[in-house]
Amino acid sequence: MSAAVLLQTKKMGVSFGGVHAVKEVDFTLHEGELRCLIGPNGAGKSTFFKMLSGQVTPSRGECRYRDRVISGLRPWEIARLGIGIKTQVPSVFEGLSVRENLWQAAANKMAKSAVPAAIAQVLQDIGLLHLADATLSELAHGQRQWVELGMILISRPQLVLLDEPAAGMTHHEVRKTAELIKAINQQSTVVVVEHDMEFISMIAQQVTVFNQGAVLAEGSFRDVTSNPLVKEAYLGNVEIKHA
């Protein structure tokens, strides 16, 4: 691949007491990628994600973003480098409207005069034009997730880290979320941790499979889901539909 390396970990891992949640992972992400991290329960993918986003400090190895070592930085320091993070805990303002939430996300990223047009565009992208003035607490689960994705979309980060963005969604909502993530990937490199294989099949380009705190396999969705080791460890030999 000719694209530049955007993020790279070298022998990065963390242990909690005696549990080696992530052992020593070498991981390379190139500019423009949409990478999915999958694996069975307890494989270490969420912990690995949390080390990328600063929620967990690695006990060994390092993570570089462009030329800078970012392992050990706090989440807000990582966000300041132009990395958009959506964790499992939503970071939206409950008492504010959809429009006001988007305004908060856009405020420091562009000239004030450009904000209204950017909000109008994102409201259309996330399909919530008709709910622009509803407060977040009035929205359904899926709609709140889309507001958060809209907040990422409007701030145009270079790298976007998404932890289980389709969790708890209906089939229809999952499809729409897949479209939104593909839209985000038009402007940003994206890493997604996800369980839902149907969702992954809709968005995946490259997939990294974790198992027992290490990378078990890496490649296209088709390659990894046909890999006998992956089938045995994760998929339970279930047949996966290829798009």
Ligand SMILES: Nc1ncnc2c1ncn2[C@@H]1O[C@H](COP(=O)(O)OP(=O)(O)OP(=O)(O)O)[C@@H](O)[C@H]1O
């Ligand atoms: N804060 C913590 N303290 C102790 N052990 C932890 C902690 N976080 C994770 N672990 C352990 O590390 C291992 C990897 O967990 P992790 O949540 O990263 O796996 P996962 O692949 O994301 O699983 P899941 O799909 O169930 O979320 C598990 O054995 C888990 O119990």
